[in-house]
Each structure stands twice: as C-alpha cells, then as structure tokens.
Amino acid sequence: MPINELLAETVERFARERVRPLAEELDRNEDFPDELYKEMGKLGLFGITVPAEDGGASGTVVDYVTVMEELAYGYASVADQCGLIELITSLLVTFGTATQKERYMTGLQDASIRPAYALTEAEAGSDLASIKTNAVQEGADWILNGEKVFIHNAPVADVAVVLAVTDPDARSSKRLSMFLVDIDATDGAERAYREHKMGQRASQVGGFVFTDARLNPDALLGEVGAGFPAMMNVLDKGRVGIAALSLGIHRAALDAAVSYAQERKQFGQPIGNHQGIAFQLADMATEYHASRQLIHHAAAALDSDEPAAALCSMAKLFASEAAVRNASTAVQVHGGSGYIRGVEVERLYRDARITMIYEGTSEIQRMIISRSLLRP
Numbered sequence: 001m002p003i004n005e006l007l008a009e010t011v012e013r014f015a016r017e018r019v020r021p022l023a024e025e026l027d028r029n030e031d032f033p034d035e036l037y038k039e040m041g042k043l044g045l046f047g048i049t050v051p052a053e054d055g056g057a058s059g060t061v062v063d064y065v066t067v068m069e070e071l072a073y074g075y076a077s078v079a080d081q082c083g084l085i086e087l088i089t090s091l092l093v094t095f096g097t098a099t100q101k102e103r104y105m106t107g108l109q110d111a112s113i114r115p116a117y118a119l120t121e122a123e124a125g126s127d128l129a130s131i132k133t134n135a136v137q138e139g140a141d142w143i144l145n146g147e148k149v150f151i152h153n154a155p156v157a158d159v160a161v162v163l164a165v166t167d168p169d170a171r172s173s174k175r176l177s178m179f180l181v182d183i184d185a186t187d188g189a190e191r192a193y194r195e196h197k198m199g200q201r202a203s204q205v206g207g208f209v210f211t212d213a214r215l216n217p218d219a220l221l222g223e224v225g226a227g228f229p230a231m232m233n234v235l236d237k238g239r240v241g242i243a244a245l246s247l248g249i250h251r252a253a254l255d256a257a258v259s260y261a262q263e264r265k266q267f268g269q270p271i272g273n274h275q276g277i278a279f280q281l282a283d284m285a286t287e288y289h290a291s292r293q294l295i296h297h298a299a300a301a302l303d304s305d306e307p308a309a310a311l312c313s314m315a316k317l318f319a320s321e322a323a324v325r326n327a328s329t330a331v332q333v334h335g336g337s338g339y340i341r342g343v344e345v346e347r348l349y350r351d352a353r354i355t356m357i358y359e360g361t362s363e364i365q366r367m368i369i370s371r372s373l374l375r376p
C-alpha cells in the first residue's frame with residue numbers, strides 16, 4: 001500500500017477516535033496534554049517528509065497535506081503541532097549538522113523535545129526583514145539579545161529556532177542567521193508569557209526574551225547570514241500545510257452543517273429541505289473541493305521541485321478564506337445554537353480565523369501572487 005494511503009488511514013482513525021472526542025475539552029481548558037503529543041510521535045506524525053536516514057517516513061508533501069487535513073478535521077491545534085514540527089525537522093534535514101541532527105531529530109519525532117519557530121517580533125510581523133533581535137560574536141560564542149512575540153509553543157518549548165540579525169550592515173538577504181536555542185540550558189533565555197486566544201486555544205502561544213544569552217558555535221543552524229533564505233526554504237511547505245489545516249476545519253464545518261440540516265426541523269420539515277439552506281450546503285461543498293484541488297496541486301508542485309511559491313500562496317489564501325467563510329455559514333445553518341459554547345461550529349468559526357493571519361496574512365499572500373504576475 002502506498003505511504004499516502006497507509007498514513008491517511010492511520011491519521012483518519014486517530015483524528016476520529018482520539019482527537020475529535022477531546023476537541024471541545026481541549027478548547028475549554030486551553031490544554032494540550034502530554035499523552036496526545038506522545039501518541040502523535042508514536043504514530044510517526046512528526047516530520048512526515050523527513051527522509052528515512054534521518055529517522056522519518058520519507059513521505060511526500062502530498063502525504064503531509066493529507067495528514068494536516070485529517071488532523072485538523074479532528075482539531076486544528078493538533079494539526080498545528082504537526083505543522084510546526086514538520087518545519088523544524090525540514091530545517092534540520094536541510095541545514096543541520098550531523099551533531100545537531102543527532103541532538104534534536106529523534107526527540108522531535110518522538111515528542112520528547114518540543115520546539116518553537118521564533119521569527120515574529122513586536123515591530124516585525126509581516127515585515128520580517130525588520131527584526132531587531134541580534135546575535136553578536138564574542139570569541140567563538142554568540143551573544144543573543146531581543147524579544148519574540150506570538151510564538152507557537154513558546155510557553156512549553158525545549159528548543160527554539162530563533163531568527164536574529166548577525167550583520168546589521170549587510171543587504172537584507174545576508175543580514176540574518178538562525179540559531180537553535182535550548183531554553184532551559186541557556187542563561188538569559190526565558191519563556192516570557194502566555195497569550196489567551198480567540199481560537200485554537202489548546203495551542204500554547206507566547207513570547208521569549210533573550211538577555212545576553214550565550215550560545216556556543218554549534219547553536220548556529222546553517223551558514224552565518226543564511227537565515228533569510230533558510231526561512232524562505234520552508235515557507236512554501238508551511239503555507240500549503242496551513243492551507244490543509246484550513247481545509248480540515250472547512251470539512252468539519254461542512255459535515256456539521258449537513259448533519260444539522262438533516263436533523264433540525266422548522267416549518268414541518270428538515271431545514272435542509274428549504275432551498276435557502278440546501279444551496280448554502282452546495283456552496284460549502286463546492287468550495288471545499290476547490291480548496292482541496294489547489295492544495296494538492298501546490299503540494300505536487302513542491303514534490304516535483306517545480307516553482308511553487310505562488311501556487312502555495314494561492315492555496316493558503318483561498319483555503320483559509322474559504323474556511324472562515326464556510327465556518328461562518330455553518331454557524332448560520334445552526335441558527336442560535338451555532339453561537340453557543342460547546343457546539344462544534346462555534347469553535348470551528350473561532351479556530352478558522354487565525355488561518356488568514358499566521359504563516360503570512362491574506363494581504364501578504366496577495367502580494368506574493370501579484371508580484372509573480374507582474375514580475376518583468
């Protein structure tokens with residue numbers, strides 16, 4: 001059986017049996033239990049595209065988006081964890097030294113090491129070239145100073161991949177470098193606070209503060225000055241992954257709306273018999289399939305090393321906006337009960353909203369797509 005089918009079956013069962021029944025409680029308690037991390041690690045959901053020689057499943061990007069959709073159908077915060085570890089392990093596969101791979105790869109994949117990917121700062125969100133966190137060389141070591149905000153997993157992270165300025169005078173593609181920072185083992189590296197969010201509330205999001213944090217030379221991930229291209233290297237996979245996460249939310253919203261339209265009676269018949277509701281369901285299903293085609297097309301382009309940046313941005317733009325629109329439609333189909341805490345579509349609506357913001361906002365995706373059209 002191809003890995004795609006095997007993975008899809010395993011992850012579909014895990015999402016249906018283990019994740020979906022827990023989603024409401026995880027949202028309410030803003031909690032991501034350790035057992036769930038461990039189970040995901042055992043199932044091989046961390047680092048789907050990691051090659052076998054690095055301990056992974058050697059999956060394709062199409063496999064990865066399949067997994068992301070299924071997990072998000074269960075609960076988006078669970079998919080988010082898979083997406084984050086996919087990015088960090090991809091960075092290690094491409095840029096990590098043998099020592100770095102040995103130190104982190106197994107722990108990331110079996111969920112004993114929790115990572116964070118720390119790019120964003122208070123004054124540098126969409127415009128990452130303007131980050132201020134800096135690392136200055138002192139002998140062979142690096143001294144890291146700065147603050148990161150809105151970082152997924154920051155409150156629980158063991159290791160953070162941190163983007164910092166290493167050459168303030170260089171042009172933007174050479175100014176930045178990436179560092180692997182072991183939070184507990186590094187004096188001056190601190191988890192700063194925890195945010196309370198609108199949706200995906202089980203995902204722990206917060207900040208880091210680095211105050212004269214001394215890093216040994218082995219903390220550098222990739223070459224000095226290669227941080228920006230390294231970040232760009234995983235961005236497309238990150239975007240198509242979030243598109244697939246949006247797709248899972250969209251499908252959960254569609255299923256909930258169809259079920260409700262069959263059960264709920266008004267004017268003596270199921271509300272699905274009223275054309276006003278039936279047509280909304282038709283549009284939800286059509287947009288689901290349109291999103292899915294875009295995502296799989298972009299993922300296949302990445303798998304065959306074709307230029308995929310604009311395709312990944314299109315997939316992310318369309319799928320995230322479709323998820324928000326259709327989660328809203330699912331609330332509408334549910335009437336008043338769709339607005340009540342504990343009803344699935346109320347959570348889906350909140351969970352969907354961030355997909356238009358993180359991993360590049362919709363406006364940034366439109367910039368990337370339009371630049372690809374207008375480039376001379």
Ligand SMILES: Cc1cc2nc3c(=O)[nH]c(=O)nc-3n(C[C@H](O)[C@H](O)[C@H](O)COP(=O)(O)OP(=O)(O)OC[C@H]3O[C@@H](n4cnc5c(N)ncnc54)[C@H](O)[C@@H]3O)c2cc1C
Nearest residue numbers: 117118119120125126150151152205357358359360361363
């Ligand atoms: C729950 C959550 C999890 C996150 N996880 C991570 C993480 O793990 N790691 C990480 O590094 N970051 C993370 N982020 C940060 C996220 O990537 C940023 O919030 C996002 O990129 C937007 O940056 P900003 O919030 O600073 O908004 P801004 O960049 O200030 O944008 C504000 C508004 O202006 C628009 N805008 C900005 N520039 C332009 C332009 N040139 N043209 C048109 N419109 C523009 C934006 O689209 C947006 O609508 C997370 C954020 C959240 C909320």
